[in-house]
Amino acid sequence: MVGYEESSGLSRRGLLRAGALLAAVMAVPGRVWAAVKRPDGAFKAEGIDAALASIASDAAVSDQIDLETPDIAENGGTVPVVVNSKLPGTTRVAILVELNPNPLSAIFVVPEGSDAYIETRVKVAQTCNIYALVEAGGQWYQASKETKVTLGGCGG
Amino acid sequence: MKRLWTVPALALCSIALSAFAQDGGVFDQYREMLGDDSPAIFVIDEGEEYWYAPAGPNDVSLEACDLGLGAGVVEGAYAQMPRFFDDTGRVMDVEARLLHCMVTLQGRDAAEVHAKPYSGRGDMGTEMEALVAWIADQSMGSPLTPGQTHSEEQAAFTLGEQIFYYRAGPHDFSCATCHEQAGVRIRLQDLAELPNPEAARDIATTWPAYRLSQGVVRTFGWRMRDCLRQQRLPELIMGSEASVALQHYLSVKASGAPMNAPGLKR
Amino acid sequence: MAGRIRVRAQLSDGVTEVKALMRHPMETGLRKDADGNAIPANFITEVTATHNDRVVMQAFWGASVSQNPFLACRFTGGAVGDDVTVNWVDNLGETGTGTTKIR
């Protein structure tokens, strides 16, 4: 089984390979779980620099990525995130939280025929930037937005 | 009420639309983004399963439990509690009543139920929380009408009001410290002026609630316990006289307003 | 009672929007319980959404996705009455599943 290596995280070559694998898997229903391996190393990366590097350290900022997060969250345990990539040929979307111990939260693989639209909720340990990394046409792009996390109620 | 979720082999249930308190709009965008997708739907189902599941030494379900409208009648029962019960001679909230049924019907040990009525960190919910969520859901839309005619019910209201203003502990706090004034907040959180019926309605009709910060459904009784914790006071016993009196005081203040629980709170 | 997923799928202008809520603790492994004991990590690592038998979204998750996770995604090609299924598997190898029909 070809998969990502723990140590190297998600290399571009690995992702392309995974993309090809996924395409192959589409034709074989029921074998989804075994098809594309989760990049465990990238999820274990500590600090935003290492986490970004584990996916794509040179992602260009793009205004074609709509990243919606609340300006201020009532509760850092549940912060809604919406990513809508308008980049043609989007194949993958990653969500990272800058100051979480392990910044990488989620990677979504977007098959042909699906919109590059993702909505989920993540934990945000403290006020920081939330990143969306988008792979389109074999290139990675990024957008980021700050969400403030406030201390709730009585603060204890 | 929207009924959007479909679940094969599971009963459909309604869920409260975002029942957040007002707070000057600072969290409006956040709440708007969360919408009405509340994990309380799972807990409601779990509560229904608990209700019908035989348990305890007697291996019977809670189906014969009388929540005030007759044995086994659940629909609308939550909205009429706390109320006086002849068989126990005291005013009971839903938790005190469930405990009573667990002991008398199922033969269970009260101390065992008291050992963990509410979830701790890392828990996904307790039997009590699930039962209360389901029972409250069965009163969705019913006007909140706690008992007010029996002398014990009137005494519970008075006691609840006195406890509300009772200052004690190293910080000299009472419920009123935070919940007596209108238009103030703690940190960024708006505080309800609870002696004011309008404000009390928003609160008393939206518990139990899924608490996003804790990932579990919390009950009105838990909220009273947690207020005492934050007042630096000892642990309030579930279903106790003081817990029931506080809930009764607030429910009477809110009476007439339609139930909208389980709510969704921060 | 985990393993449960609430799925709804709504067709509008040719696009089917799938919304799923999953019953799962999503424990990071970094928290301690009231007695100070570490709560072991337990989180969903992979999620797939399928339309009939076609994968319409695959996700890899870490422990920082919120408790009782929520996921929404959109695809084209669905018709009212078609099946949409969401599956998850977690780091302990446990699974959950939920199905609905597009409406």
Added chain:
Amino acid sequence: MRMKSISLRSLSLMGVVSAFFVLAACADSSSPEKGAASEIADVALANSVYDALMASTNDKGQATKARLRQDEVQEFCSKPRSDYGDAERANAIREARMALVQMPADGEFIGDWARGAEVANNGRGLQYSDDPAAPNGGNCYACHQMDPREVAYGTIGPSLTNYGARGQSEVMLQYTWTKMWDTHAYNLCSHMPRFGAQGILTEQQLKDVMAYLLDPASPVNQPLEAQQEN
């Protein structure tokens, strides 16, 4: 792969054998605890509210049932705001509180504003869920605006932003100290805790909060624009 079952986990919780809990009222063997007022005589209470609370609570951690006993201030102030009445008694209590205020032993009022900021931000201390070994917080931001850059501030108390503009005259130092030591010396039945008199904060912590309020270098006294230029 097996299907997960949280129900089993929940049910097993119910099986936990509990420690026996006492519903009956406890004897008042209240040993002095951190945060308890020692200089105030307890008001004798044969009070139905007290009895109900005693019967409805359990000791938990540092929050023991001894805390349910009211002192004179607490008893007098356990009414709606509109209903404090009895001006003569109020005055007597206020004067008694004033007489008990302890100024700093070394005459120094001002500590370290940075440490004071930590105290002001910390909302923990004396709850049964708190670590008794950790320092208590002042939780000032729960009720007061202070540093104008902090967005999460409460409004139960007045804004203290730019408090340092009031200067550091002896009168001002003593007033501010007294307000934190025992608010009731000035404003009977204020909602504010008695941080000194009840032993919530140490003398050093109070000095540090004094600095946070009054030191011209403290962020409390830096207007928004000033910091933005930095």
